[in-house]
């Protein structure tokens with residue numbers, strides 16, 4: 001079946017890829033979800049919200065740093081590298097090739113890819129938390145580079161006083177990621193419009209390591225089905241029997257880091 005996917009990609013001129021947490025597991029980053037039913041764990045649903053950040057900014061930052069602090073040292077695995085190679089090959093052949101990733105880990109960047117839509121934000125930036133009225137360092141357009149030192153006082157002594165603040169308006173700085181109570185069009189860096197154009201124009205789509213439990217995968221599946229575009233899935237888990245949107249998926253069960261290099 002992987003050979004069939006390889007042929008399909010070779011024959012396509014407008015390729016879209018969407019990656020989820022599963023692609024980074026081999027890099028030592030665990031997925032958000034746990035348990036047999038693969039639902040979001042309660043902690044993530046509670047702490048991963050703007051509302052929680054506003055109520056408990058110290059706890060929110062502590063949770064974020066605890067959960068994602070070690071990600072910055074992780075490296076791409078053969079799955080990321082294979083996608084970077086596929087992109088290079090496609091661009092050399094004057095094809096369109098776009099990647100949408102749910103991951104904030106930056107491993108696609110580290111693997112040398114170019115056309116990356118980080119639909120959920122990334123760990124290498126932060127921004128002002130202010131929403132109304134907006135601040136130039138916050139949404140919908142502003143962000144600042146994250147560097148380890150910026151959180152050092154807070155890490156040594158996590159209190160409201162040591163939380164980093166915006167130099168323009170004095171509000172707290174926050175992670176540059178999409179929280180569960182926020183929207184894809186909340187920040188231009190999520191590139192929702194580019195994601196939609198890519199989903200509306202691709203002639204084949206490959207999903208890698210996603211559990212289809214976030215908004216963007218539902219949007220993608222509906223747009224693909226509307227246009228009758230073939231789509232493939234590489235996933236460690238078997239195809240879920242109770243998800244009608246996935247009925248037409250060409251599903252390849254297996255590890256991305258083993259399967260994707262075989263597409264080269």
Ligand SMILES: [Zn+2]
Pocket residue numbers: 128129130135136137138166167168169170171
């Ligand atoms: Zn500000």
